[in-house]
Amino acid sequence: MAIELEDLGLSPELADVMQRLAAVGAQVARIISRNGVERDLAAGVGTNAGGDGQKALDVIADDLFRTALEDSAVAYYASEEQDEVVSLGAGTLALAIDPLDGSSNIDVNVSIGTIFSIFPAAEGPDESFLRQGTEQLAGGYIIYGPQCALVCSFGRGVQHWVLDLDTNSFRRVADIKPLPQDTSEYAINASNYRHWPAPIRAFVDDLVAGAEGPRGRNFNMRWIASLVAETHRILMRGGVFLYPGDERKGYEHGRLRHVYECAPIAFLITQVGGGATDGCEEILTALPGKLHARTPFVFGCAAKVARVAAYHDLPGEETSALFNNRGLFRS
């Protein structure tokens, strides 16, 4: 047994897939812990469908997860590292995966992860994945950090397991608590400031202005560049994450992929009372246009996510004004 699933009421097919994911997760954690001993897991090996460079570990993780799901209930396997959906045979489930998230952190020994999303299989690959995130049977991630953990929702709260290195199995710990209503931490790659749309700049300007600005209090910023690690922090202590679309070529819809990054994270966050949007509209009810579609992504404490949306409703002169001339959000 790779993970404790008692009392969760999962179908035998879904439970089996979770066992396989957990077993590979434990294997990947071990491979990561030995980076540099026999091979360099951050070595460049090619380019994926999204045009991103692939590191050795991206390909190793994809191969391990795909192989482990052969002969399971997964009929369709959709991966960041595969151009097209891979048909694995007859089955009732469809699984989308970012086998290795946060690849830029492999060589610096910072937390990285795996993100997965499971749907009931539909007639074909497109029907199975190009659908609303609300239809997910499961959405979750594995985080390879100082502690390896698996966090997943089956639509009834968010469950949390940690990898017990003595037994090589994921042991269930306390469920994730509802997100705090409001907190003072935000995450965004601030080096892209000049490329952002005006409402995002205005929102961040007002946070950066701190106690002297319209918000009247100080905020703290974090940017790990691993979506899984940012999600784990937000699930543990709140905050808000933003990866907006911006003016750079190829970043019109941000960087993150709808199907295997944003939808599962949105599923988790909303299960603990948080919000997840593209800046304005809910992620979970939006329809991705294609497998590797990108979407702007804002998630975290519901009040913060709603505030980001409210900045998009401000008149243009308000978002382009300096914070000390912006009246509407003065608290």
Ligand SMILES: O=P(O)(O)OC[C@H]1O[C@](O)(COP(=O)(O)O)[C@@H](O)[C@@H]1O
């Ligand atoms: O380098 P940037 O532009 O800040 O982007 C960081 C984002 O890119 C990602 O690494 C994309 O995921 P991959 O590593 O799976 O391509 C996210 O985990 C992270 O939030």
Ligand SMILES: [Mg+2]
């Ligand atoms: Mg990723």
Ligand SMILES: [Mg+2]
């Ligand atoms: Mg990836």
